[in-house]
Amino acid sequence: MSRNVVIVGAGPAGLAAAAAALRAGARVTLLDAAESPGGQYHRMLPEAFAAERPGRLHHGWAAFDRARRHVLGHPRCTWLAETSVWSLERRDPGDARPPRVHLVHGPDGAGRDRSVLDPDALVLATGAHDRVLPFPGWDLPGVFTAGAAQALAKGERLAVGDEVLVAGSGPFLLPVAASLLEAGSRVRGVLEANPAATVLRGWGARPRELASQPGKAAELAGYTALLARHRVPYRTGRAVIAARGDGRVEEAVTARLRADWSVVPGTERAVPVDAVCVTHGFSPQLELPLAAGCALRDGPEDGTAFVDVDDDQRTTAPGVHAAGEITGVAGAPAARAEGLLAGWLAGGGSPDAPELRAVRRRRDQGRAFARRLAAAHPVGDGWKSWLTPRTVVCRCEETTYGALCRAADDPAGGSDRAVRLGTRAGLGPCQARICGPAVAALLGGRVTRTATPHHRPVAQPIRLGELARPPKEGTP
């Protein structure tokens, strides 16, 4: 009997996992909350490259399209679109099966049906979303996460503003600037918070090593050329440390930063803009791994973490593999390599299969790339000094930095859990997905740590009426 593999997330990692599990002979259920497969990456791809690099687009897209057709059309594959895992139910201790997978299907608002799957193996490939640190004014209309700005530019052909600054850290700043240009914005600058020395040292002083990630170097070179053509300055060691305006962004305050991201006094400058796009790396989507009982490993900064996996992409939870950005941030090619390995092994393929050697090599290159990326674009602790007592830290509940400090310094408060419940930071609709790592970093060392910010036993919102109905056993 062939094994039953459930794969959560149909981004680059999940799709590759599905292809490999099918190849290993397994029956596969691939599901994603989105309407179509592709994840963060391919959702953007067709338009993202259209203007500037039609050739590359064609190439990347064609490969993706082939993979997608092969997987979705396979007789042993069940593809469930618009299907969310809202809960993973761990087995009794000693039972080595992976958790039961609880699903809701269909478009939100329509009274979705529930079902529950009992896989022989589970692959988690739930990806990451872009991370934003708080700063004064980041809650003003006109401040966007870079990902949201890009989605608007690409998906809806909507420019977030006429005069825009793109700021934060990481190579992702470049594609965002590119898509804003394409949507007709004037990009006043791209600001990388880390000084050039950090960036160069992180990339191993040999930026050409990027070439170990096929296509990455060419991709970056393409963006750089595009920015040059539009005369968009790319500055290192500078950041947007505040946004100001009456009811919406009217100007951004930029400043030179030291290596630890503290502000060099006297270098603040006000830049008139009507939009700011910020990104500070990616936050992995960790609620399902946590619910499955997977151990995490701490990320480089306070409050960040990734799923801990071994050489075979196995997590510490029995029967559960993890692949893609939940294990480390290294871009789509690395996510695909991890997915192939995870899917093959979850599907019962031999760990000694000769074709795995190349896959493992690519995966290892991806991990090395992730390490370089993290070293080249760290988040400096100095961002905390940008905040004022009135800076909102949790946007859902409008918790200010001052309120957080008061609660943390209350001798009768004392634990991160008590501070969160007392200030409501992270308790709003986004359930700490946006502010969780920042709040954890701000509280780090000040209070007893008793909780992780990634704990969300209800992984996706579910309506009371949906929850009250019993689930169907097996695929819907």
Next chain:
Amino acid sequence: MRVVVLGAGIVGAACARELARAGLAVTVLDRGGPAAATTAHGEGNVLVSDKGPGPELELARMSRRLWEEALAEAAGRSDADRVEWDPKGGIVVATTDAGARGLEEFAAGQRAAGVTVETLDAPGLAAAEPQVTRDFALAVHYPEDAQVQPVGAAAFLLGDALRAGAGLRTGVEVLGAVTRGGRITAVRTSAGTVEGDVFVNAAGPWSGAVAERLGAPVDVRPRRGEVLVTTPQPPTVFHKVYDADYVGAVGSGAEELQASAVVESTRAGTILLGSSRRRVGFDDRIRPEVLSVIAGKALRLFPRLAGVPVMRAYGGFRPYVPDHLPVIGPDPRLPGLWHATGHEGAGIGLSVGTGRVLADLLLGREPEIDAGPFRVDRPAVLFEGDDQ
């Protein structure tokens, strides 16, 4: 007299407050942080409505009065505001005829014991709770029921204790007892030995384990409960509204899943939907089928909430004794050891009364209510009780 309180949940905080304000030298120890365990995983109902005539009702009524006194004394202080005291009143709704008969009898007993009880007719219920089901057999209003935010409430009590000179040590786990001449003179902890004249076991559902480590075991067990939290809503639920089954569930010890609807809104706009009762040891897995049952029960009371999204679920372990009464008093087997525990699903409300009774007994004052029913040397506490 040096008192060491073991546990910085709301019960330990309330005991520390009373003892420190009475002038004793108090130290509170907790292996985690204050108010981070059971106290952060429940709801904040301060109820008289769910308690039939008897010692728990007396403790509840005394506690309710003490909450108001403590908050009046602290009026205007920001920590008092964070208690989120809301005397909103409770409404109990029976949806079946059998439920109505039970509720009617229960309410009559409470009325005789002095609880304010008002029966609501259909227009009265609709006026009080416009969204509640119209399909009901009996509805009873308890104006004395109130609500707090448990963590804010615990921080308020502990803050008062610290202001009165108490000390707090977190990250300190109690491991065992040092005895001399049959008396406990110190506790061994993960951070060295802590000496004292009196030790108060306020370790919530872990009180049984702590007592065991100290050499005087008590039968306090965990009873799992889960709560659902919706996204913030416009004002929808105005009282704490619960179904009449709740009364039965509180008093029962059955093994299998029980759930009864308790629906209330919080200052933040979320609606809390509780709660389940299960005996599963310290198994903290959130079970979808349990959440499903809670949702179903809540919808029987508020059918119009069917479209409201649940964004979070959490759970905790109610500390219970097989006879469902708290344990407050000295342990006759080990002089110097006291217990303040076993409050099951009512420890938030009952904390302040518990602190007062414990302090009275410790200082040789006559407690305002009869503390006999809460004594340690009763069969249920010393493992001789029927587990019903």
